[in-house]
Amino acid sequence: MEAKMPPVIQTREIADYVGQEVIIRGWVYNRTHKGKLAFLLVRDGYGFVQCVAFKGEIDPELFETIAHIPQESSVLVTGTVRADRRAPGLPGGFEIGITGFEVVQAVVGEYPISLKEHGVDFLADHRHLWIRVPSQWAILRVRSTIISAIREWLDNNGFTLMDTPILTPAACEGTTTLFGTEYFDEGTAYLAQSGQLYNEANIFAFSKVYCFGPTFRAEKSKTRRHLIEFWMVEPEMAFCDLDGLMEIEEQFISHIVQRVLRDCRNELLSLGRDLSVLEQIVAPFPRISYDDALAKLTEIRAETDDPELKERLNIQWGDDFGSPHETELTKLFDKPVFVYGYPTGAKAFYMEPWPGRPDVSKSVDLLAPEGYGEITGGSERISDPDLLLERIREHELPEDAFRWYIDLRHYGSVPHSGFGLGVERTVAWICGIDHIRETIPYPRLINRVYP
RNA sequence: UCCUCGGUAGCUCAAUUGGCAGAGCAAUCGGCUGUUAACCGAUGGGUUCCUGGUUCGAGUCCAGGCCGAGGAGCCA
Numbered sequence: 132m133e134a135k136m137p138p139v140i141q142t143r144e145i146a147d148y149v150g151q152e153v154i155i156r157g158w159v160y161n162r163t164h165k166g167k168l169a170f171l172l173v174r175d176g177y178g179f180v181q182c183v184a185f186k187g188e189i190d191p192e193l194f195e196t197i198a199h200i201p202q203e204s205s206v207l208v209t210g211t212v213r214a215d216r217r218a219p220g221l222p223g224g225f226e227i228g229i230t231g232f233e234v235v236q237a238v239v240g241e242y243p244i245s246l247k248e249h250g251v252d253f254l255a256d257h258r259h260l261w262i263r264v265p266s267q268w269a270i271l272r273v274r275s276t277i278i279s280a281i282r283e284w285l286d287n288n289g290f291t292l293m294d295t296p297i298l299t300p301a302a303c304e305g306t307t308t309l310f311g312t313e314y315f316d317e318g319t320a321y322l323a324q325s326g327q328l329y330n331e332a333n334i335f336a337f338s339k340v341y342c343f344g345p346t347f348r349a350e351k352s353k354t355r356r357h358l359i360e361f362w363m364v365e366p367e368m369a370f371c372d373l374d375g376l377m378e379i380e381e382q383f384i385s386h387i388v389q390r391v392l393r394d395c396r397n398e399l400l401s402l403g404r405d406l407s408v409l410e411q412i413v414a415p416f417p418r419i420s421y422d423d424a425l426a427k428l429t430e431i432r433a434e435t436d437d438p439e440l441k442e443r444l445n446i447q448w449g450d451d452f453g454s455p456h457e458t459e460l461t462k463l464f465d466k467p468v469f470v471y472g473y474p475t476g477a478k479a480f481y482m483e484p485w486p487g488r489p490d491v492s493k494s495v496d497l498l499a500p501e502g503y504g505e506i507t508g509g510s511e512r513i514s515d516p517d518l519l520l521e522r523i524r525e526h527e528l529p530e531d532a533f534r535w536y537i538d539l540r541h542y543g544s545v546p547h548s549g550f551g552l553g554v555e556r557t558v559a560w561i562c563g564i565d566h567i568r569e570t571i572p573y574p575r576l577i578n579r580v581y582p
Numbered sequence: 583u584c585c586u587c588g589g590u591a592g593c594u595c596a597a598u599u600g601g602c603a604g605a606g607c608a609a610u611c612g613g614c615u616g617u618u619a620a621c622c623g624a625u626g627g628g629u630u631c632c633u634g635g636u637u638c639g640a641g642u643c644c645a646g647g648c649c650g651a652g653g654a655g656c657c658a
Binding site: 252 | 606615650653655656
């Protein structure tokens, strides 16, 4: 009788194969050998598993091959799965006793990324290889799950996906600097910084919509929370006021966090994330007005003995919050907190004024806990055509370019609201990592477009 | 754009007052039956970011530049 080939399995399902012979197709992440005993830590894209070979149990030549296989060589490992508490991996606790071993390609020379520490510049230069290490692999798996959860919730809650253009005719909000590019005979086109204005048209056809795509900001920002190219999901809802907006946001964010907890437990644990912190991220979220937040900050500033913090927290009514303010505010809560009712002057032109207080807008930012800061920004939009035109003129925006946008308010205008969620900031918060550059496969920073 | 700090072996870093350029890891070879970034021994490995200056002598001091990091502003 012909010998049956063992099944090729994924390391994440290894617990189901204890006692069976299986094949793992992957890459050697680490190798160590101790005389007649050799250990390989093999990754296959779904996890990491330790494979063990004993000299004497297998062909001596094969043992030498295993004991000397260079890091990152591609291999086919055949062996029997067994549970062993000592075995590292993801999920750990299982290992494979090697019975067969085939080298697909043996790495020649040095693999640049060792298991020792590296500097950020070196790692960034080798991002194409860096994504293989467990921490980066885990972060990017969480990112994928977050994006899946975003789409899942919106698709299941009556939202229609509307892809808004990436090449746009003019400044959408007139605030940030845009990337320009030559556009045939039409002059300069700009890379989108938001799909919101288009979504405001889309809701009149589909009621609830979202766009999801890359966003480009040519700002010379150089901080741990800024990318030049980042991904943003922007839901927009007809017949929705500021309160309705906050309810949707908290349901949406809660779903994302709980879905990651369900599907990426091992990844989060491998990143050292405290899961209990994430487990309490369930709607409703606390809400605080800009006025009250400002009062709290003034209080904190008065109480601190740190002269540096005192200086950094210096703020007057009308100013937008900077990151020091956001950090101090979020320390007061263990859930994300809504800050609503920002001064009109600090926000974009299209925001509906507060009833009876024209200097305040019906705007709301959601600040993530643990100092991660703003992850969403949204507002109720102006629905009156005359007020909108007035605002466009006040902001000295090109009236012609906004003709279609004002037009929307003439044909069945309704109260409507929307927000934008920054995917990378959300990934950074949920994973508990310091810098946004690790939350996207190939980050674009002010001083980096390679690789 | 502003403020602060940094640039030495493939990587991470050390080098006393200005006095012979060093270590660990990685690579190559050898040893070891439970390693967790294994360990032990051996071998090879340098434009000290660049340009100019001071000095008998510069990785070290001075001037200018380049590159990077952290923070600020702006924002998601």
